[in-house]
Amino acid sequence: MDCIVTGGAGFIGSNLVDALIARGDQVAVIDNLKTGKAENLAAATAAGAVLHRVDVRDAEALGAVFAQVRPALVFHLAAQIDVRSSVDDPRADADVNVGGTINVLAAALEHGARRVVNTSTGGGLYGDAELLPTPEEHPVRPLAPYGQSKHAAEGYFALYTRLHGLSTVSLRYGNVYGPRQDVHGEAGVVAIFCGCLMDGTTPRIFGDGHQTRDWVEVGDVVTANLLAAQSDITGALNIGWGQETSVLDLVRELGAAGADRGLRLAAPDFLPARAGEVSRSCLDVRRARTELGWTPRTTLRDGLDRILSGLL
Ligand SMILES: NC(=O)c1ccc[n+]([C@@H]2O[C@H](COP(=O)([O-])OP(=O)(O)OC[C@H]3O[C@@H](n4cnc5c(N)ncnc54)[C@H](O)[C@@H]3O)[C@@H](O)[C@H]2O)c1
Known part of the structure; x- marks a missing residue:
């Protein structure tokens, strides 16, 4: 199957890319290498994965990769992940986590993706939760712009499902x-x-x-992504140790x-x-x-x- 993994040169993304390659998929990675590293993909690229050094904020360059790959599956992991820098510069955080996410959704829709799996955060969304373990329907009260931008991104995923019928799901990770x-x-x-x-x-x-x-091991998170890609569940799902x-x-x-x-x-x-x-x-x-x-x-x-x- 043809897949695109945004943020695929990062910690979680590169572990996911390895699993996709291992099951025989064709994988294109979109990553600007802000925090990711090409060497995380050394084995994957040797096995056929292709790294496109593209910023998700650049809609045109992003669209060109989607036009070339025409992915069936898209895993969106690229993000500004630094909570403290999101407090210093909320606009820059939103440019990547909201603006970049909209670009990914638009490209996935235009180029006929069958399923788009989003990456969100449980810890960043629920704030000081009243209920532990915290279920998905708990009020969202982020304590930093990072959580707010991830919540907005989830909202756009759900919107693309309602408005355009694009099949999407958002996975809210614990501490991976x-x-x-x-x-x-x-x-x-x-x-x-x-x-x-x-x-x-x-x-x-x-x-x-x-x-x-709630520490959850990356191998379990990768499995959750593979299962989420196969299913047609929509909305948000917590992924943690529990x-x-x-x-x-x-x-x-x-x-x-x-x-x-x-x-x-x-x-x-x-x-x-x-x-x-x-x-x-x-x-x-x-x-x-x-x-x-x-x-x-x-x-x-x-x-x-x-x-x-x-x-x-
Ligand atoms: N690590 C955790 O515990 C955790 C918890 C909850 C959610 N998440 C989410 O998981 C995803 C992956 O995080 P990670 O922990 O692997 O961090 P990471 O920094 O290793 O991965 C993020 C990747 O996105 C890339 N990236 C950043 N800005 C980009 C841009 N503008 N254009 C293209 N690529 C860009 C980075 O270069 C990097 O490879 C993120 O969406 C993050 O919000 C992580």
């Missing part, structure tokens, strides 16, 4: 972690702490470490995974909590389980082992 993650990502703390373990440096925890997140894990639990698990390999994780330093960060985050993933048949399978310990095996 795994191989190739950049320390600047939304869930960068796993990558940062793995770096501490490897370098012998001290992990820094902002707050008391009891804050929780249980809270505290930062202290993460440190404990990583310490144990390191100890098995003869590495010692230094005791963490505790710094003042950062303003604007939610204290608890966890997604209710029942809709993905029942309607998509998706179940996250990789425990945090197994996921950490997978990262460390790649680093050692």
